[in-house]
Amino acid sequence: MSTLDVELNGEAVHDIDAPDSFVTDGPFPVVLDNSGRSTHVHLHFDDDLDRVARVEEGNHFVADEATRRVHVSTADVDEPVRGKLKVVTGYGSNTRYVDVRIDPSPESSNESVAVDETLSAPPERAPEAPRGQRAVNALDRLVQRGGTAGAALGLVAIAAGVALALVVDSLLVSVAVGLALMIALGAVLLAVT
Structure with missing residues (x-):
């Protein structure tokens, strides 16, 4: 240079x-x-x-x-x-x-770029997996991302919340547990996608 x-x-x-x-x-x-x-x-x-x-x-x-x-x-x-x-x-x-x-x-004047015709074709999409296989793949991705501990703790928290809602028999507790379930479900969906 x-x-x-x-x-x-x-x-x-x-x-x-x-x-x-x-x-x-x-x-x-x-x-x-x-x-x-x-x-x-x-x-x-x-x-x-x-x-x-x-x-x-x-x-x-x-x-x-x-x-x-x-x-x-x-x-x-x-x-x-x-x-x-x-x-x-x-x-x-x-x-x-x-x-x-x-x-x-000197490099730019001697170089030519060959373009393959396959570059203009759209990429092929993989065939969609059956519904049962998609669920297994989603759980596999969750485990691969290190979400096993989080998923286990989430399940324990949900089970404890449901048990508390059944024992206390209060509308406020039931609403809180339902809200927690929706948040947990949303977190699981975010983790697997």
Whole structure:
């Protein structure tokens, strides 16, 4: 991967030292190496390059004597694309232009993708299992998901609730147990689907 190195604040405040030209055949980083005080750097591609190269953010803060890597993504091109990268520091007080050329990638120009005709056909659905087998499959999925302990505790809780409702003989307790049964049934259905 090619790297575009840019030195900031090298000889003077807001100084920009960058190569006159840069050539790449794919994505690349712009390495902003700050030799002095913290600064803001603005990166901008001209119209020709802007169609095939992208920087997520145009403005970048580089701390005192720090280095910041800015990723530039590029689109696949069929023929070389030329343009300028504008590098600005000091809120416009200093500007430097780099001639950039993006060449076709060697991998993309030699590769072809074969498409099988079966990809356009809808997937075949498995035949539906008989009703009894579906229940067995649902219980099997519940056990495979580790729901055996939860199912056993749920059954014990339901049995205790039904026993309590029969012993107390209260409408409120019967409604509460019925509600608990519906919640338990819903949980079991969620667990097996």
